[in-house]
Amino acid sequence: MIEQIAANLYKIEIPLPDMVLQFVNSYIIKAKNRNLIIDTGMDNEEGRQAMHKSLEKLGVDLERTDLFITHFHMDHFGLAPTLISDNSTIYFNKTESAGIDWVRSGNFLQELTDSGRMSGFPEDELQEALTFRPVHDHWWRKPLPFTFLADGDRLEAGEYRFQCVATPGHSRGHMCLYEPDKKIFISGDHLLNEITPSILSRYDAANPLEEYLLSLDRVYELDIKLVLPGHKGSFRNCKERIRELKDHHRQRSNEIISILKECSQNAYQVASQMTWNIDCDSWGSFPAMQKFFATGEAIAHLKYLEGKGMIKKETREKKIVYSRI
Numbered sequence: 392m393i394e395q396i397a398a399n400l401y402k403i404e405i406p407l408p409d410m411v412l413q414f415v416n417s418y419i420i421k422a423k424n425r426n427l428i429i430d431t432g433m434d435n436e437e438g439r440q441a442m443h444k445s446l447e448k449l450g451v452d453l454e455r456t457d458l459f460i461t462h463f464h465m466d467h468f469g470l471a472p473t474l475i476s477d478n479s480t481i482y483f484n485k486t487e488s489a490g491i492d493w494v495r496s497g498n499f500l501q502e503l504t505d506s507g508r509m510s511g512f513p514e515d516e517l518q519e520a521l522t523f524r525p526v527h528d529h530w531w532r533k534p535l536p537f538t539f540l541a542d543g544d545r546l547e548a549g550e551y552r553f554q555c556v557a558t559p560g561h562s563r564g565h566m567c568l569y570e571p572d573k574k575i576f577i578s579g580d581h582l583l584n585e586i587t588p589s590i591l592s593r594y595d596a597a598n599p600l601e602e603y604l605l606s607l608d609r610v611y612e613l614d615i616k617l618v619l620p621g622h623k624g625s626f627r628n629c630k631e632r633i634r635e636l637k638d639h640h641r642q643r644s645n646e647i648i649s650i651l652k653e654c655s656q657n658a659y660q661v662a663s664q665m666t667w668n669i670d671c672d673s674w675g676s677f678p679a680m681q682k683f684f685a686t687g688e689a690i691a692h693l694k695y696l697e698g699k700g701m702i703k704k705e706t707r708e709k710k711i712v713y714s715r716i
């Protein structure tokens with residue numbers, strides 16, 4: 392489905408088969424010189440067809456088109472390598488490019504396995520959860536024409552003059568685009584309506600929830616009239632949505648503090664007692680992959696609370712456990 396958002400700015404919904412999210416939003420800016428595609432969808436048959444049909448309807452010539460990708464997750468980046476022509480650029484950033492290198496290197500499965508074990512994940516469930524593989528691994532093996540942009544850099548497309556806004560949290564190098572004259576904010580998965588962007592962590596040095604909350608504060612300062620997110624509908628109440636998201640994470644943190652009331656626990660145990668908005672009766676009936684994501688969210692909160700000095704961690708029998716101070 393194509394929706395015109397503003398002059399020469401269109402939204403295309405690209406289907407995500409078998410995913411709860413159903414669609415990713417791709418934004419197209421048509422311009423006399425070079426068009427811009429912002430985020431792309433996954434590299435599968437349904438995604439490819441939806442994208443190419445829409446580009447055809449809009450009369451977008453890929454020979455005169457560049458791409459901007461908010462972050463390296465496959466639902467946003469996946470189709471990018473299939474859309475570039477010999478003279479296209481993919482505007483991206485170094486941190487996210489390193490994320491692709493990480494997946495490409497194969498280290499990520501070992502690191503996720505190590506992290507899962509440290510979080511207390513039962514071995515059989517962990518193996519089931521990590522059957523996941525990048526579906527278009529083959530594309531990620533070829534060199535891609537990246538032009539790296541950093542926070543504050545400008546990107547022009549037709550009548551749109553964007554500023555890059557670094558918004559780490561959902562992913563380490565997540566980047567949004569802000570159009571200060573038109574007060575439009577292209578938010579990727581940093582700000583979503585109806586659903587909460589997932590903030591996941593594994594056991595490394597990063598503190599993604601801390602970064603995410605700081606990113607929310609930065610975006611709160613911007614004068615934004617329209618948010619164009621990576622999933623679900625556009626929205627205008629940006630500041631209110633940011634307050635809701637911060638409130639959500641505050642409640643989550645409080646929930647975890649109360650879960651840790653009785654005794655010290657690992658992240659898997661904490662996750663099993665948190666409230667999840669998923670269509671399952673109990674933790675036991677969660678699919679292994681969902682348990683893995685849930686535990687990743689628990690780790691993000693636990694690391695955040697530890698950073699704030701509210702809980703402490705220790706290692707017991709190669710597992711990391713947390714307790715209240």
Ligand SMILES: [Zn+2]
Pocket residue numbers: 415464466467580621622
């Ligand atoms: Zn996404």
